[in-house]
Amino acid sequence: MSGNFTIEEHRTDVLVLGSGGAGLFGALHAKAANPELEVTVAVKGLLGKCGCTRMVQGGYNVALAPGDSAERHFMDTVDGGKWINRQDLAWKLVTEAQVRIRELENELGCFFDRNPDGSVHQKAFAGQTFDRTVHKGDLTGIEIINRLSEQVWARDIKRLEDHRAVALVPAADGSGIAGVLMIDMRAGTFRLVRAAAVLLATGGGPTMYKYHTPSGDKTCDGMAMALRAGLTLRDMEMVQFHPTGLIAGEDTRITGTIIEEGLRGAGGYLLDGNEERFMHKYDERGERATRDIVSRGMFQEMREGVTAKNGGLYITMRHLEAPLVRKSFKGMVERCADCGFDLVGGLVEVVPTAHYMMGGLVFEPDCTTEMAGLYAAGEDTGGVHGANRLGGNGVANSTVFGGIAGDSIAATIKPGQAVPDVDQSVIDATMALCRQPLDRPAGRIDEVRTELWDHMWDDAGIVRDAASLKRADAKLIELDAQLDTVGIAESNLAYNLTWHDWLNLKNLILVSKGIVAAATAREDSRGAHFRADYPEVRDLENSTYTVVNLKDDKIQLGTKPVDFSIVKPGETLLDTDAA
Amino acid sequence: MPGAAVEAKLWIWQRLSAAVLGICVIVHLAVIVYAVQGGLTADEIINRVSGNLAWFAFYSVFVIAVAIHAPIGVRAILNEMTPLRPGAVHAVMATFCLIILAMGFRAIIGLYTAGGV
């Protein structure tokens, strides 16, 4: 078996992990700033196809129109983030987005919807005081990623597709990063890519929850690698849930994927298992209440047990005019029909679904991190969105900071510059970790996955309290140990999905521990984080944020005061008369 | 890229000749259907065409259009479905074009001059 573990070595100047908006922008910017740099993009699947930028339906928040301003966008972002955002990052987001959107339109050729007069259309999106979301119908992400991918294909940018990163490898002398250990998934072999700079842009993806929206390849790999490398993550308790995800039964991949919010906006009803409305019990706005309130209301109903056959609730449009529904929500109607549901005249079973991780690696506005040579951007990072992310700020975040990372890298790294020697102990330890299941008889890792999903959902999800988090913590330790006893059947490791499922679970359990620790530490309710035992926002003026890192295989927890570097709670950047 | 222009021009010729052939074929079919009433004979054909400049011109156009159209079409088939190299296909098709022209005009001239014109 050891024959499978010869390591191939590969050297590049810049290694980008991930091919979503952040990764591809990083690669393009680095290459544009210095064409002499050898840039390599490594991705767990195919370039441009993995990750969630592609799945963006809503659009791209940016202040463009007269009457709107970066200040207003900033205030909406910080207000939505319940004041724990790192403000210099949020400011970078809103100002740089104004440049990035023009880059997307003018240099990449993105096809954004227009007003009848030919100007760019900006639609309304929840939680914002101005209609500022630039979009391409409800398929904005596909447009952005397609245009990015074709520019990458056109350039001399190396691609390592079907390559998953398993460790950030530091330099032997401790001077910073020296490369990344990867698995060439097609061959089932290890590959060490030595690089002067690494951009961590693998995306987050809260797929440890039973119901989740992200792309199936996303399993918090970046955050797990960062933790193992001793780096600090922040705001990990902040996991955003979308109120309506599809639920289609056991073993269905489509379960968890988003049923558009617009349906509730257009008058759709949420019904319990007895086909009765319930949302007015929780909020006078009923189904049109904000995401977090609707999610909690639904979660409560489900706990009370009046559910539909798969344990979820129903959304229905059947009381509305059928042709109108068919026309306004064509994509959704078709999607539901393809998996056997009638969105126009029937009931579609839905459930709140884990959507986005606001937390992630601590990073600077220039995308540098505590580890020299390691840069980070996108959902792998934390601090931009605070406690809650506005719809439309996600793709802005990944593209803005991806581009900045590329610029920073090109400003620092010289083509062909010497890469320090790697710390062999990290490589050995990581290989041992990855090989763990291969020496054991085959077992069912599915049971571990199901348990992880259930326990994170029940105890560390939409509603948490000290007791549930304690249960979750204990369960995670147990599951980690259980996973370590499960073997992988196959001696042929080429494109062995089950091996990768095992590695995915390993990462998800580790990052889940971070979530649970951070959620335990935050004893108030903010944004996406709701503690049943502390249901109020507490002490806004002295807000803190949580940080976690890994030491001797244990999660270390800390809290730090938020630096209100631009604006304090209760203040605004806006001219209050005009506002 | 000269290949690009060649293909684009062949496409134009193919469609132009097709348009011409479309008309020619309809006339041709109509004449055949009309002519075969009571049986098709060489005499009948000769009587119609011999010495008739209009028919001579019609069939000349017909043959030229076919000589353009058919080789371009067969060329695509050979390129796609046989291992022949593009150069060889080109040569074969040029020859095919000349053969059609030669044999076609031999027949037309034969008809036109038949009956001792």
Place this chain on the structure above:
Amino acid sequence: MSNSIHVSVWRGGEQGQFEAFDVPRQPSQTVLDVVTYIQRNIDPTLSYRFACRVGMCGSCAMTVNGKPRWTCRTHVNKVAGDGTLEISPLRNLKVVKDLACDMTDFFDKMNRAEGKFHPTKSRHDDFDVVLPDDPARKLAAQAIECIGCAVCYSACDVVEWNKDYLGPAALNRAWTLVNDVRDGGNKARLTAVSGDAGCHACHSQQGCVKHCPKNLSPTFSITGLKRATAKAALKGEL
């Protein structure tokens, strides 16, 4: 409805064979779910590719009962009326293993067709005014929503017969750019899409149109390219 599906799944690479599985039938079950079930519950060594699960990424296309389809959005009832499924990798792409393909050629051809934007302005300029009703914009809009799933590429016989043929998706993308007033690359693009590897190889068999899960019409785009390249050829611009 019988309560199980008899599934034949391709195993191996370019060379391989079908292997039979019985999968329990569920009310909401797509072909991707069937494949997932096999990997999770029957044979953990089965390889296949998927990402988004909802028809956005175009990773999970396979040949299902002889036809190329996106498997994440293909309900079993739609294709397995008689309770049997035959699942194999997409045609016309290299097979990595079992049901997973290598899409490199497909992506490369997108590039060779100049299927990329050639900017005429920069990030420091403002947005172009583009009327949504402009005929060219509408033509581009009709063809833009390709997810790059390679179903058309797999459905096309010309791709099989002519290894250099750029294929429906790449040519379709080129057509959207030909109609994009903001783009400055048409001279090179029309040359790139002309020729026997380009639009002129298409015979309007319309397998692409028939099978495109997004209901696009690459054939229509390709005929547009034929007209556009013809004009360019007559002007001596190719």
Place this chain on the structure above:
Amino acid sequence: MFRGHRQHAHYWAFALHRIAGLLLALFLPAHFYVLALSIEGAAAMDGFIRWTDAPLVKLAETVLVILLAAHLTGGLRLMALEFIGTRESSKAAVAIGTGIALAVGLMFLLNVT
């Protein structure tokens, strides 16, 4: 021949168009040859040759007329797609084309016999 991805009207239309075109191209030299020969023969013998009386020739000519009509209507399908820009992959057009081809052939057959 008609594998899964080929099971639709436009593929059949393409196949018919191509087969008809190829057979016509192969037939052309023969057609010219027979024509030239019979004319020479007619002139030489100064009498008429009822060459369509031979059953084999009759059958061949009928098939050719059908092929000609099929190739013509198939060509019209292509030109409609390429120049009118018909987006709908209309099966009706294909069916009508095939229908016309058969009708013309039948007409020819009836007249000949």
